[in-house]
Amino acid sequence: MALSRMSSKQRDRGHHWLLGPVGVRLAGFLTLALLSGCGKEQSALDAAGVDAAAVRTIFIVTLVGACILWVLVNGAFYTLTRLRTGPIDERFVRPLLIGGGIVAPSVLLIALLIWALSILPDQRAPGDGLQVRVTGEQWWWRVEYWPEGAEEPVVTANEIRLPAGQRTEFVLGADRVIHSFWIPSLGGKMDMLPGKETRVSLHPERPGRYRGQCAEFCGASHAWMAFAAVVMPEAEFEAWLEREAGDAVAPESAGAVRGEELFRSEGCGACHAVRGTQAIGQVGPDLTHVGSRETLGAGRLGTTLEDFERWIVHTGELKPEVRMPTYDHLGEAEIADLAAYLKGLK
Amino acid sequence: MTDTRPDRTGLPKPSGPYPPTEEMLAEPVPEEVRTAQAERLRAAWATPKGFRYVTAVNNSEVGKWYCMTALCFMLLAGVMALLIRAQLAVPENELISADRFNQLFTMHGSAMMFLFAVPLFEAISILLLPGMLGARDMPFPRLSAFGYWCFLIGGVFVIGSIFFDAAPRAGWFMYPPLATEDEGPGSDIWLLGLSFIEVASIAAAVELIVGTLKCRPPGMRVNIMPLYAWYVMVVGGMILFAFPPLIAGDFLFELERSFDWPFFDPERGGDPMLWQHLFWIFGHPEVYIIFLPSIAIAAMIIPTVAKRPIVGYSWIVLSAVGTGFLSFGLWVHHMFTTGLPTISLGFFSAASEAVVIPTGVQIFAFLATLMVGRVQMTLPMLWIAGALAIFTMGGLTGVMLALAPFDFQAHDTYFVVAHLHYTLFGGMVFPVIAGVYYFFPFIQKKKLSERLGRWAFWLIFTGFNLTFLPMHLTGLWGMPRRIYTYPTGLGWDGLNLISTVGAFIIAAGFAVFVWDLIRPKHRQPQIERNPWEAGTLEWTHDVPEEAWGVRSIPHVTSRYPLWDNPKMLERIDAGRYYLPDAEEGRRETLVTSVIDAEPIQVQRVTGPAWITHMAAGFTGGAFIFPTFHWYPPAIICAALAVCCIIYWLWTSTARPPEAPSKDAGLGLTLPTYASGHASVGWWAMWITMLGDATAFASLVFGFFFYWTAQADFPPEGAMHAEAWLVGLAALGLAVSWALTVGARELNRRWAVGAARVCLCVAPLAAAGGAAALVVSVLELQPSTHVYPAVLCALAVWVTVHAGVGVIMQLYCLAASVFGKMTPRYDADIWNVSLYWHFQVLAALVTCAVMGLAPGVL
Amino acid sequence: MTDPKDSSQKQELEEFAEERASLMKVTMGPLIWAGHFVICYGLVAVICAKGWDIELARTGLLVFSLGSLAAIGWVGWNSWRQWNPRETGDYVNRAGGAEDRHHFLGHAAFLLAIIAFLGVVFVSLPLVMLEGCL
Numbered sequence A: 001m002a003l004s005r006m007s008s009k010q011r012d013r014g015h016h017w018l019l020g021p022v023g024v025r026l027a028g029f030l031t032l033a034l035l036s037g038c039g040k041e042q043s044a045l046d047a048a049g050v051d052a053a054a055v056r057t058i059f060i061v062t063l064v065g066a067c068i069l070w071v072l073v074n075g076a077f078y079t080l081t082r083l084r085t086g087p088i089d090e091r092f093v094r095p096l097l098i099g100g101g102i103v104a105p106s107v108l109l110i111a112l113l114i115w116a117l118s119i120l121p122d123q124r125a126p127g128d129g130l131q132v133r134v135t136g137e138q139w140w141w142r143v144e145y146w147p148e149g150a151e152e153p154v155v156t157a158n159e160i161r162l163p164a165g166q167r168t169e170f171v172l173g174a175d176r177v178i179h180s181f182w183i184p185s186l187g188g189k190m191d192m193l194p195g196k197e198t199r200v201s202l203h204p205e206r207p208g209r210y211r212g213q214c215a216e217f218c219g220a221s222h223a224w225m226a227f228a229a230v231v232m233p234e235a236e237f238e239a240w241l242e243r244e245a246g247d248a249v250a251p252e253s254a255g256a257v258r259g260e261e262l263f264r265s266e267g268c269g270a271c272h273a274v275r276g277t278q279a280i281g282q283v284g285p286d287l288t289h290v291g292s293r294e295t296l297g298a299g300r301l302g303t304t305l306e307d308f309e310r311w312i313v314h315t316g317e318l319k320p321e322v323r324m325p326t327y328d329h330l331g332e333a334e335i336a337d338l339a340a341y342l343k344g345l346k
Numbered sequence B: 001m002t003d004t005r006p007d008r009t010g011l012p013k014p015s016g017p018y019p020p021t022e023e024m025l026a027e028p029v030p031e032e033v034r035t036a037q038a039e040r041l042r043a044a045w046a047t048p049k050g051f052r053y054v055t056a057v058n059n060s061e062v063g064k065w066y067c068m069t070a071l072c073f074m075l076l077a078g079v080m081a082l083l084i085r086a087q088l089a090v091p092e093n094e095l096i097s098a099d100r101f102n103q104l105f106t107m108h109g110s111a112m113m114f115l116f117a118v119p120l121f122e123a124i125s126i127l128l129l130p131g132m133l134g135a136r137d138m139p140f141p142r143l144s145a146f147g148y149w150c151f152l153i154g155g156v157f158v159i160g161s162i163f164f165d166a167a168p169r170a171g172w173f174m175y176p177p178l179a180t181e182d183e184g185p186g187s188d189i190w191l192l193g194l195s196f197i198e199v200a201s202i203a204a205a206v207e208l209i210v211g212t213l214k215c216r217p218p219g220m221r222v223n224i225m226p227l228y229a230w231y232v233m234v235v236g237g238m239i240l241f242a243f244p245p246l247i248a249g250d251f252l253f254e255l256e257r258s259f260d261w262p263f264f265d266p267e268r269g270g271d272p273m274l275w276q277h278l279f280w281i282f283g284h285p286e287v288y289i290i291f292l293p294s295i296a297i298a299a300m301i302i303p304t305v306a307k308r309p310i311v312g313y314s315w316i317v318l319s320a321v322g323t324g325f326l327s328f329g330l331w332v333h334h335m336f337t338t339g340l341p342t343i344s345l346g347f348f349s350a351a352s353e354a355v356v357i358p359t360g361v362q363i364f365a366f367l368a369t370l371m372v373g374r375v376q377m378t379l380p381m382l383w384i385a386g387a388l389a390i391f392t393m394g395g396l397t398g399v400m401l402a403l404a405p406f407d408f409q410a411h412d413t414y415f416v417v418a419h420l421h422y423t424l425f426g427g428m429v430f431p432v433i434a435g436v437y438y439f440f441p442f443i444q445k446k447k448l449s450e451r452l453g454r455w456a457f458w459l460i461f462t463g464f465n466l467t468f469l470p471m472h473l474t475g476l477w478g479m480p481r482r483i484y485t486y487p488t489g490l491g492w493d494g495l496n497l498i499s500t501v502g503a504f505i506i507a508a509g510f511a512v513f514v515w516d517l518i519r520p521k522h523r524q525p526q527i528e529r530n531p532w533e534a535g536t537l538e539w540t541h542d543v544p545e546e547a548w549g550v551r552s553i554p555h556v557t558s559r560y561p562l563w564d565n566p567k568m569l570e571r572i573d574a575g576r577y578y579l580p581d582a583e584e585g586r587r588e589t590l591v592t593s594v595i596d597a598e599p600i601q602v603q604r605v606t607g608p609a610w611i612t613h614m615a616a617g618f619t620g621g622a623f624i625f626p627t628f629h630w631y632p633p634a635i636i637c638a639a640l641a642v643c644c645i646i647y648w649l650w651t652s653t654a655r656p657p658e659a660p661s662k663d664a665g666l667g668l669t670l671p672t673y674a675s676g677h678a679s680v681g682w683w684a685m686w687i688t689m690l691g692d693a694t695a696f697a698s699l700v701f702g703f704f705f706y707w708t709a710q711a712d713f714p715p716e717g718a719m720h721a722e723a724w725l726v727g728l729a730a731l732g733l734a735v736s737w738a739l740t741v742g743a744r745e746l747n748r749r750w751a752v753g754a755a756r757v758c759l760c761v762a763p764l765a766a767a768g769g770a771a772a773l774v775v776s777v778l779e780l781q782p783s784t785h786v787y788p789a790v791l792c793a794l795a796v797w798v799t800v801h802a803g804v805g806v807i808m809q810l811y812c813l814a815a816s817v818f819g820k821m822t823p824r825y826d827a828d829i830w831n832v833s834l835y836w837h838f839q840v841l842a843a844l845v846t847c848a849v850m851g852l853a854p855g856v857l
Numbered sequence C: 001m002t003d004p005k006d007s008s009q010k011q012e013l014e015e016f017a018e019e020r021a022s023l024m025k026v027t028m029g030p031l032i033w034a035g036h037f038v039i040c041y042g043l044v045a046v047i048c049a050k051g052w053d054i055e056l057a058r059t060g061l062l063v064f065s066l067g068s069l070a071a072i073g074w075v076g077w078n079s080w081r082q083w084n085p086r087e088t089g090d091y092v093n094r095a096g097g098a099e100d101r102h103h104f105l106g107h108a109a110f111l112l113a114i115i116a117f118l119g120v121v122f123v124s125l126p127l128v129m130l131e132g133c134l
Helices: A002-014 A021-035 A050-083 A090-124 A234-245 A254-265 A305-318 A332-344 B022-026 B031-045 B050-055 B059-088 B098-132 B141-164 B186-214 B227-259 B272-306 B313-329 B342-354 B356-372 B379-402 B404-410 B414-444 B450-476 B493-518 B568-574 B611-628 B631-652 B680-709 B723-748 B752-776 B786-817 B827-856 C006-050 C054-083 C098-129
Strands: A131-137 A140-146 A154-157 A159-163 A168-174 A179-181 A190-192 A198-202 A208-213 A226-232 B588-592 B599-604 B661-663 B669-671
Touching: A050 A090, A050 B356, A050 B379, A050 B404, A090 A198, A090 B342, A090 B356, A090 B404, A090 C098, A131 A159, A131 A179, A131 A190, A140 A159, A154 A234, A159 A234, A168 A179, A168 A190, A190 A198, A226 A234, A254 A332, A305 A332, B059 B098, B059 B141, B059 B493, B098 B141, B098 B186, B098 B227, B098 B272, B098 B414, B141 B186, B141 B611, B186 B227, B186 B611, B186 B680, B227 B272, B227 B313, B227 B680, B227 B786, B272 B313, B272 B356, B272 B379, B272 B414, B272 B680, B313 B342, B313 B356, B313 C006, B313 C098, B342 B356, B342 B379, B342 B404, B342 C006, B342 C098, B356 B379, B356 C098, B379 B404, B379 B414, B379 B450, B404 B414, B404 B450, B414 B450, B414 B493, B450 B493, B599 B669, B611 B631, B631 B786, B680 B786, B680 B827, B680 C006, B723 B752, B723 B786, B723 B827, B752 B786, B752 B827, B786 B827, C006 C054, C006 C098, C054 C098
Parallel strands: A131 A168, A159 A226
Antiparallel strands: A131 A140, A140 A154, A168 A198, A179 A190, A208 A226, B588 B599, B661 B669
């Protein structure tokens, strides 16, 4: 692929005589960087969408240019202070100042600027139909899907699913403080401001599981405000959205039934909504299909039974200053029941 | 700038031969005259001994304290960085709690910026600038000392909060609503503590600008100033326009924190984006405020190393001035992801790219100098080489980040952390350390250790790249900034571990450097003055033996006088040039004209004093007590601070001299007093008021920002300021201004009685105007909506300024009555009427906004 | 300053006024750039926030950009003449005489005009390339 070609070029340059130890390290770093950009679920270099790919191209081109310029300037400095320290003809001074100081940078920068401006509006382009409204809360994500023409949203939380091959528009807001919505593999970020709507659109192409994370410092648990971003083929996405729109499934196992009872008696429904039950709280994330999600606690844990148990008992440790109380007064059996109920909410 | 002004007020004009001829300079000074002069000069400039040492105000002492204090704060902030790195070494680390981590990174950034980088510029400039300009001292030594004590008190207060687990924790940028809603005193400590230091910074900027403009040696026209002085002037100017918006922002922010006026609360019409604008209008120029003086150090070292004058002097001036301007068009690149219109992003993206050009010119001018010179690699030059290697990389990633689409990805990630540390280490830390190695013999006549210097260099250089090079990749792999920990499996683990190891290597390098700096050097023999064979005036200083700066102030005719005039040093030491004596036993320096540095006045400068400590202490109290909502002691402190400052001004500034003129040496007789444009005080006032006006403009900008950002501003049915009272306020303040100016003119024409009457009525008019303004907004409820809040804020601003104006008028009245101010010696009223020019403008704008806005908008 | 005769004093004053003007000229280029920048940014911000006609504003601002470029060009030309390197043959103005200071200020103003010119070109690019407020 194009990436590895680029990096072998970098390696060659690494042996150039002008390069000091930094240069070698730089080149080694570049090789490493460009080779291993793939396979990281939160990497901007592992582009799975049109927007991220465009930025990656800019990055690689500017990186190569930067390396060349860096070597030229520092090579010149090294030569003049170490190799040819005697005076050199003054005639070269003016061409150096005019050419190196004004003409070359102007031409290069104008070219770069034109390129960047040409793709600048892309992430503001309107979507192809689906609109997703995301609200940043401390420290989780309220998510609403508004398919074209929908009167009511499909409400969920802490997970974004997108159809591949089309542009989806996000309408972003925030509850109390500023957050920033970012899925590096798909494209650039956009801040979420209280009292104001911001918009960004993403055009994913390669189906897969990616990770998004809040990029604006938002308080104690800023580090634990993430989400899974799943890109699906369009048909699969439609099917998923339909399932997601439905009410919660009733608990099946005896444990899960006891768990539902506990959920009610412990007052969980005051904060959390589980559609189709009496739980209609709006303070915390909607849990209607929490069992089918990829993560728990906004990217904090996975969604195995053990994860649910751990979350319920160690909430405050897992997520400092979170508003949800820690339910460590419950017995082990009760916790298992509660976890079974939640895990069953598929 | 009209140098002929003084004779109109009856002050004598400079008289005698100027410029001095070669014969005059060649004439030897008799030995006994020399000795006697030196004795008197030494006595006048003696540094106080024992515990009174702290009362010293001389630039060499204050500059040293300032540098060492900034270094201490830097080391503390560095330790915080080590803790941060230790926490991030491995995923899901539990070494430090989230809350503690947030305090640490907030304080690391705030301390490095406000307690190290900017103050260090002031510190170094206070230390070096008079030397480079052949001046005895800064024009206002007590102001430097006051600034230093403010900095020390404020800095200890802010940084000390971390030991009480009460430090600010909302990031060094303090974005509301997170920072406004934060419980505990953290945010207040940041706001008030740092505002206090910002005020000190502005004081230093005023001092440095006036020093560069008015205290150059005779003959040093603007085209032969040392480049450092050009940078100081540019950076001082930038501080004047960059810091006030932040001070205005702090003012609004603290009003919200203390009184719940909703400037940044979207639920009541406020807008958190206003803070971001004000903060970054300060924040981006600040980066260049840090960078330019350090480049200035390089511009002093490189010609010395190349053994020839700098090539492209005008080009470097262009680059400094150009960068200074362009840096004010970049602030939104910190806000590329806030959803502003794309065209707006385009403007800032374009300007952010354009600023590369002057910066590049600078580097190419250095290269050109090295090219045509005969280079001798020295230890300072090694640090400059390291600076270049690191800074160019930071600059090049800066070019990437200025491209808005790339920034959408990289913003608020470790890529930016890497970028900013590359620019700041390369653009500040390395050149400053180069400067320490280069200028150390200027302070002590001893060199630092070559061996330790190389060790420190390679440790810091390697450690730095090990820490920050991988961070580019960490960022692109998606790691956001300011997270206290991270899960494993995202590819960040190894990179973070490398960064942590690198950070401790940097720390080891700094340990070596600091040891080299502070290790006892009694046994090390003193070396000659000017060990690097440099060409600029600071190397004529005979420190630490002599505190007088230069023995006599030379007449300068070239950019590198010590190279071009081999006899200069000898003549300076012989007292052949200007001001070789201190006949009255008082400290004096020479004031020259702005462009061509023609001598125009002998200026008394102030000596050691306790009053500066008291003024700084009480000012500190006025800022620190409100942090804990203890308002009565704060008000008492503020009042006492005002008293101290009045006492200080009264006893030591613009006193009528014993004789109207005196012999300045070489047959030149110069006046000893100046007022208006010719005096340094007037310039200081002018420059201060420029900063004050910028802060005021930022408030007015805030008003129109709300109008732009909101569909209904002012909201339907809102209560407005009482229009007729607003009109009355405008009238009162305008009358007060007219009376002040009138008093000045009458006084000049010997109508002293009439002038005093004007000065009696003027405060009444001002007080009446201010009262009308307060009453006009009394009915408004500022905590309900941002519209009444912003009107009240404007009213508070104008009222406080009117109060200061009244104090000034009364000061002039008292000065007139007690003979401190006469028709001839009238500097005070000139400065006060200048203050009132600005004040009346601000008052009229405020009244226009308050009175007319409801009808027009 | 040796007791100047009236005429020479007058001449001195005139020269001084001219120098003051050339000191202003040094910052004139960047000031035009700054004015251009502030007006572009301010106008677009208000128009986008209020939903007014952005097309008209773009055209207007482009014309304004051309005007600014012309003004900077004029400053640059004047400064070039003040620098006057062709006649003096002095490109560096290293010496400390009044003449040198005069040429130096011209040189600095000329170089700053170049930077300001480039700055306005850069800042005008978004006006050409970007269409709307989004």
